[in-house]
Amino acid sequence: MSGNAGWSATVLTLYPEMFPGPLGHALAGRALADGLWTCTARNIRDAATDKHRTVDDTPAGGGPGMVLRADVVARALDAVSDGAPRIALTPRGAPLTQDRIRSLAQGPGVTLICGRFEGFDERLFEARDIEQISIGDFILSGGETAALVLLDACVRLLPGVMGAASSGVDESFESGLLEHPHYTRPALWEGLEIPEVLRSGDHAKIAAWRLARSEEDTRSRRPDLWQRHSDAADQSPSGARQQKKDV
Template sequence: MTFAAQILTLYPEMFPGPLGQSLAGRALSEGRWSCDTVQIRDFATDKHRSVDDTPAGGGAGMVLKPDVVAAAVDHALARQPDAPILAMTPRGRPLTQERVRALAAGPGVTILCGRFEGFDERLFEARPVEPVSIGDYVLSGGETAAIVLLDACIRLLPGVMGAASSGDEESFESGLLEYPHYTRPVEWEGRTIPEVLRSGDHAKIAAWRKQRAEEDTRLRRPDLWERHSGARDQSPSGAQ
């Protein structure tokens, strides 16, 4: 099955962009995912093909017109009725690995890319559009956010990473950051690879990795650690 990505944007030439390279690029040419763009401006109705207007209540910048964006969304919905529609916005719910996994298991995704000050809020009431943020910072447009979201989904599609790497151990899959990695040379600038990783003792290596994943998560991401240890304390097996 092909994972169908449909991107609503004012800059269709930005796609597939970096997703045409490497792992995602190979998956695209193998037909594991498809990339279609819809030019939002094609749904403008005035002679200037306007897509934005000044913010109600005053202030800087411009806001994407709800009628134009909704017409583009309706077009996308008719083409791909089963795919969820995600609007990229810093005001959205933060994207998580769990959400990415769920999206990658589905038929595809329609992504709405904002520009200027973003979307008219009524769009979210009038259409089944889910606001999604890729982090607590502000980009100039939703296209790069869409590329991030798609990249995260595409690598999880069947056959993309190969059997050897399912991604199961990676950061966030178990609620923790992944353990740290090392490779040759064994000694570099006076620093050596931890002895345990060279011991060949798989049980000891697994225990070390678990401990480092927990320690690094606690120090670097107390928010994740709190959630993880809260969930662990509530599980039937207790603090395991």
């Protein structure tokens, strides 16, 4: 096993039966069976102190829904002592990025806290060192699905999980661009051909075509990514923006 063998995921949730869920199958499932990572789901209700195992209460100031109590969630979190980064899945969090995924995959593991109802009592984040992460600008029923997304993205990067060490290199977001299109046999399908350059055997031309398509698709489909990529390309090694010269 590699140095990352045993990468540990602890999930605090009201629905521990949801884990490992789909991550118990395919690539992540094989890695789990091989001991390359572990997944422990803990029920937040176990940290409740009343006979009804209450974890939520009505919002202060009024309003619909219920709010997860800071004291109960903190008690559940304090019972985890693995030293891994602690992350709450919440739409109020910072967007999840491939850079953050890569850094988490290189660490010892992660402790994830899954939100429910209207979210967490804000005092939880004032009293504990917890990173808040969102997987997108949309609302889920709870943080469990978001936790599965984050875990899947991390696990596939662990040493020994993917068949080839380079499998995760030329993919969307790794270079700041969307990945180029892919093709495979048959060469002709429903009147559509594989681009000639990909059948040429000229690796330099193939690489240039792939880069050009990555740039073209990123520019048209994800202008936000293209802007960040362009800004990064305009930075000098010192971090200062290069001055564009008129030709």
